[in-house]
Amino acid sequence: MTAALSLRNIEKSFGVFKALGPVDLDLNPNERLGIIGPNGAGKTTLINCITGVLRPDNGTVHFMGNDISHLLPHERARLGIARSFQIPRPFIGMSVLENLLVPLDYKHNVHNKEQRALELLQSVGLENRAHDPSGSLSQLELRKLELARALASDPKVLIADEAMAGLSDAEIDEVLAILMRLNRSGVAIVMIEHIMHAVMRFSQRVVCFDTGQLIAAGTANDIANNELVQKVYFGEQTHH
Amino acid sequence: MKRNNVIFTLGAFLVLLAGFFAPSIVTNPFYFFAGYVVVQYIVIATGWNVLGGYAGYINFGAAAFFGSGVYLSAFLFNTFGVPLWIGIIAAAALGALLGLAMGYLTLQIQGVYFAIATLGLVIVLETIVHNLPGLGGARGMAVYGPAPPAWSGGPVQYVFFVILIIAVACVALARWIEHSWIGRGLRAVRASEDAAECSGVPTLKLKLVACSISGAMLAAAGAPYPFYTNFIEPVTAFSLLIGLNAIAMPLIGGTRSWAGPIIGAIVLASAQQIATVTISSELNILFVGVVLIAFVALAPNGLLGLAKRKSAGASK
Numbered sequence: 001m002t003a004a005l006s007l008r009n010i011e012k013s014f015g016v017f018k019a020l021g022p023v024d025l026d027l028n029p030n031e032r033l034g035i036i037g038p039n040g041a042g043k044t045t046l047i048n049c050i051t052g053v054l055r056p057d058n059g060t061v062h063f064m065g066n067d068i069s070h071l072l073p074h075e076r077a078r079l080g081i082a083r084s085f086q087i088p089r090p091f092i093g094m095s096v097l098e099n100l101l102v103p104l105d106y107k108h109n110v111h112n113k114e115q116r117a118l119e120l121l122q123s124v125g126l127e128n129r130a131h132d133p134s135g136s137l138s139q140l141e142l143r144k145l146e147l148a149r150a151l152a153s154d155p156k157v158l159i160a161d162e163a164m165a166g167l168s169d170a171e172i173d174e175v176l177a178i179l180m181r182l183n184r185s186g187v188a189i190v191m192i193e194h195i196m197h198a199v200m201r202f203s204q205r206v207v208c209f210d211t212g213q214l215i216a217a218g219t220a221n222d223i224a225n226n227e228l229v230q231k232v233y234f235g236e237q238t239h240h
Numbered sequence: 241m242k243r244n245n246v247i248f249t250l251g252a253f254l255v256l257l258a259g260f261f262a263p264s265i266v267t268n269p270f271y272f273f274a275g276y277v278v279v280q281y282i283v284i285a286t287g288w289n290v291l292g293g294y295a296g297y298i299n300f301g302a303a304a305f306f307g308s309g310v311y312l313s314a315f316l317f318n319t320f321g322v323p324l325w326i327g328i329i330a331a332a333a334l335g336a337l338l339g340l341a342m343g344y345l346t347l348q349i350q351g352v353y354f355a356i357a358t359l360g361l362v363i364v365l366e367t368i369v370h371n372l373p374g375l376g377g378a379r380g381m382a383v384y385g386p387a388p389p390a391w392s393g394g395p396v397q398y399v400f401f402v403i404l405i406i407a408v409a410c411v412a413l414a415r416w417i418e419h420s421w422i423g424r425g426l427r428a429v430r431a432s433e434d435a436a437e438c439s440g441v442p443t444l445k446l447k448l449v450a451c452s453i454s455g456a457m458l459a460a461a462g463a464p465y466p467f468y469t470n471f472i473e474p475v476t477a478f479s480l481l482i483g484l485n486a487i488a489m490p491l492i493g494g495t496r497s498w499a500g501p502i503i504g505a506i507v508l509a510s511a512q513q514i515a516t517v518t519i520s521s522e523l524n525i526l527f528v529g530v531v532l533i534a535f536v537a538l539a540p541n542g543l544l545g546l547a548k549r550k551s552a553g554a555s556k
């Protein structure tokens with residue numbers, strides 16, 4: 001089976017500070033992968049290297065067996081790698097519907113864009129806000145808009161970067177349900193999250209990062225009982 | 241949308257018709273002389289807004305493009321006798337190339353650094369023209385255009401009609417961009433470049449397109465200018481006031497829509513023309529500065545934004 005994503009020997013430094021690597025990581029098609037780790041562990045740097053926002057200093061990224069290391073972010077997005085941002089970045093100054101028309105405009109073979117945009121809004125429960133300005137959305141609605149916009153490109157891989165930060169438990173359940181539904185429709189999902197009960201419930205496999213290195217991998221149970229993970233991450237969490 | 245297109249086309253046609261018949265109704269050539277400047281600024285403000293308003297890249301170098309258009313059409317006419325309309329097309333082509341080059345060199349840098357780089361372009365080009373004897377150097381260059389066609393009513397009336405055609409064409413293009421996938425992509429770039437890129441928008445390509453179109457319009461605005469003044473020199477062709485007005489007018493009118501630059505240009509350029517005649521031409525610059533500060537502080541979305549807020553407030 002070809003991995004959906006395959007990272008080999010990825011390294012990234014900012015000046016003298018080594019933020020990431022070297023990292024090897026595979027994501028299987030239709031897998032639900034959780035990534036945890038303390039702040040500054042390199043999680044967001046890793047995503048930026050996958051989506052092409054950052055160029056790694058070293059290493060390769062393969063998507064569905066093809067080397068995409070040299071591709072620009074928009075080219076990777078069109079191939080089927082979508083992401084949501086840690087801090088929602090709606091296209092302010094546009095309506096909710098227009099926010100979704102942007103990715104649809106730049107995708108080939110979309111016939112009825114407005115219809116498709118409305119379907120996407122429906123799939124995350126935002127259809128009644130379609131014509132409101134995106135600046136007027138609540139935190140939960142912004143998260144949903146991020147997800148809907150990421151889905152517009154019909155991704156094969158969705159990377160959700162702290163898609164649930166700052167949400168209430170009921171709202172977390174709502175977002176988790178959306179992600180589960182997506183996964184059932186065949187999208188592999190990478191979840192980066194600090195909300196432990198959510199990421200542990202959701203993920204089939206969890207990996208833990210610390211100071212740019214992958215320090216543990218396994219099922220949610222394995223990770224929860226891993227001593228190293230407890231020391232660098234859960235230990236840190238219990239102090240809060 | 242379709243209905244709006246019909247209304248717009250009809251309006252554009254009426255404007256051209258009015259411009260064509262104006263000389264036979266308005267006899268005082270001064271109105272064409274002053275009106276030329278106002279319409280010229282509609283072109284400049286519209287051109288600036290394609291990059292500055294839609295994409296959010298603040299270009300301080302409008303005068304570089306305008307001045308290139310001025311000098312190219314003057315040079316082509318004086319040296320080869322090239323007619324004005326070819327001069328306009330050539331100027332637009334040069335502006336597009338210049339925009340593309342500026343984009344390639346500067347779009348990697350954002351915010352204030354981009355603005356500084358564009359300002360530098362004005363100084364570089366002005367210095368080059370100053371030192372080229374073929375373009376008249378610092379002494380400038382006289383341009384005696386051919387006799388205007390008989391239907392036009394006079395040389396000033398003729399160049400007024402020419403700049404009016406350019407303005408209608410530029411506004412129509414800007415309006416099309418705004419409502420198309422290009423405009424939507426540019427607004428996405430303005431809101432968040434990373435998010436746009438990750439949504440599949442080729443942001444660099446799109447910004448280069450905006451730079452070229454903006455540059456073409458700004459340079460086209462300059463092409464008829466030598467035939468309007470009959471004399472050009474580097475300091476006025478690359479004047480700081482042009483770059484300042486290019487920013488101030490869309491900001492005053494509203495940068496999000498094609499109508500904003502038109503409103504801003506009409507308001508500010510008319511006020512400047514009146515101030516020049518009644519007070520003093522030097523107070524002009526002070527006037528632009530004060531109005532600009534007032535709008536940035538009190539109405540950051542321009543007159544259109546203000547009107548929108550008022551109507552939203554009234555409906556509540």
